[in-house]
Structure formats: C-alpha cells, structure tokens
Amino acid sequence: xxxxxIEGQLNAKGIKVALVAARFNDFIVDRLISGAIDYLVRHGxxxxxxxxxxxxxxxxxxxxxxxxxxxxxxxxxxxxxxVIRGATPHFDYVCSECAKGVAHATMETGVPMGFGLLTCxxxxxxIERAGSKGGNKGVEAASAMLETVRVLEQL
Ligand code: INI
Numbered sequence: 040x041x042x043x044x045i046e047g048q049l050n051a052k053g054i055k056v057a058l059v060a061a062r063f064n065d066f067i068v069d070r071l072i073s074g075a076i077d078y079l080v081r082h083g084x085x086x087x088x089x090x091x092x093x094x095x096x097x098x099x100x101x102x103x104x105x106x107x108x109x110x111x112x113x114x115x116x117x118x119x120x121x122v123i124r125g126a127t128p129h130f131d132y133v134c135s136e137c138a139k140g141v142a143h144a145t146m147e148t149g150v151p152m153g154f155g156l157l158t159c160x161x162x163x164x165x166i167e168r169a170g171s172k173g174g175n176k177g178v179e180a181a182s183a184m185l186e187t188v189r190v191l192e193q194l
Contacts, residue, residue, distance in 0.1 A: 045194065047187065047190040047193075049082055050082060050083055051080075052083035053083075054079070054185065055088045055089075055112060055113050056079060056089050056113060057090045057104075058090070058117045059100050059103050059117070059118050060091065060100075060118075061119070061121070062094065062096070063097065063120070063121070064120075064123060067123075067157065067165045068120055071120075071121070074177035075119060075178060075181035076089060078181045078182060079181050079185070090107075097121075097156055098136055100119075101137060104141055104145075104152055105143075109148055114150070114151075115151045115185065116144075116153070117153040117177070117181050118137075118152055118156060118180065119155040120155070121157040121159070122137070122157065122159070124160045124161070130158075134156070138156065151184050151187035151191060153182070153184030153185075153187075155179065156176075157169065
C-alpha cells in the first residue's frame with residue numbers, strides 16, 4: 040500500500056503575504072525583497088495581496104512579524120535581512136535573537152514564516168546569496184513559506 044503523503048503545491052494564487060525586511064544593509068536586503076516578490080507573483084500571487092514592512096535591523100524583525108501574524112490578515116510572513124559579521128560579537132546576538140524571535144512568533148501564532156536572514160562573514164558572501172551565484176535567499180524564504188502554507192492547509 041502506498042504511503043499517504045501530504046505535500047504543498049507551489050501555487051500562490053489568492054495568498055496574502057507580509058514581507059518584513061530590515062533597512063540595515065539595504066543594498067543586499069533590497070535584492071532579497073525583489074527576489075521574494077518576483078517569486079510570489081510568478082507563482083500566482085497578486086501584488087495587491089503583498090505588504091512590505093521595513094524595520095531598522097534584523098533585531099527588530101520578529102516583533103513586527105509577530106504582530107502581522109497575529110492580525111489574522113496574512114496567510115504567511117517572509118522575514119528578510121542581512122547580518123554581516125563585524126569586529127564585535129554584536130553579529131552573534133543580532134542573528135540569534137532574530138532567529139529565536141521568528142521561531143517563537145511562528146509557533147505562537149501558527150502562521151508560517153519564511154526565514155530569509157543572511158548571516159555572513161563577509162560582504163562577498165552576502166552578495167553571492169542575494170541574487171548571484173549562491174541564489175537568492177529571499178526567493179528561498181518565499182518558497183518555503185508558500186510550501187508550508189499549502190501543507191498546513193491540509194493537516
Ligand atoms: N542589523 C542588521 O540587520 N544587520 C547587521 O549586519 C547588523 N549589524 O551588523 O550590526 C544589524 N544591527 C542592528 C540591529 O539589528 C538593530 O537594529 C540595532 O541594534 C538597534 O536595535
């Protein structure tokens with residue numbers, strides 16, 4: 040007997056999405072935003088159903104993601120930011136607090152969140168992952184959010 044398998048179709052028709060993005064390193068984050076929007080629209084989402092919210096840095100993203108998810112107005116949230124290691128331990132705190140906060144917000148609200156936070160040692164690594172040879176982390180995060188929304192609808 041075949042195993043009953045539940046999978047998500049990557050169909051974004053009718054989906055309402057909030058994109059929550061940091062202004063810090065905006066020349067990188069803007070590429071993640073356009074990648075995520077392009078992905079969602081090419082998979083059937085309507086631009087009127089997408090809302091972009093900008094925050095100062097990655098540290099501030101979880102609280103906005105949580106409030107948007109709690110509003111009941113969105114099927115999913117895409118969190119986008121870029122943290123690039125500097126000379127101080129600030130990097131580690133910002134990355135881990137953003138990851139923890141987003142994990143908490145998605146579990147607490149039950150709203151799927153794509154985690155598109157680049158955590159890189161160098162600017163070159165961030166550029167690679169923002170629409171060049173390493174792909175685009177914004178696209179990946181939008182796709183993961185969409186797939187999760189479609190799976191949860193069936194559970
Ligand atoms: N925020 C980022 O989004 N990326 C970074 O690389 C970064 N660095 O390196 O400091 C960063 N810091 C700001 C932080 O997210 C907060 O906005 C700030 O601490 C004010 O609360």
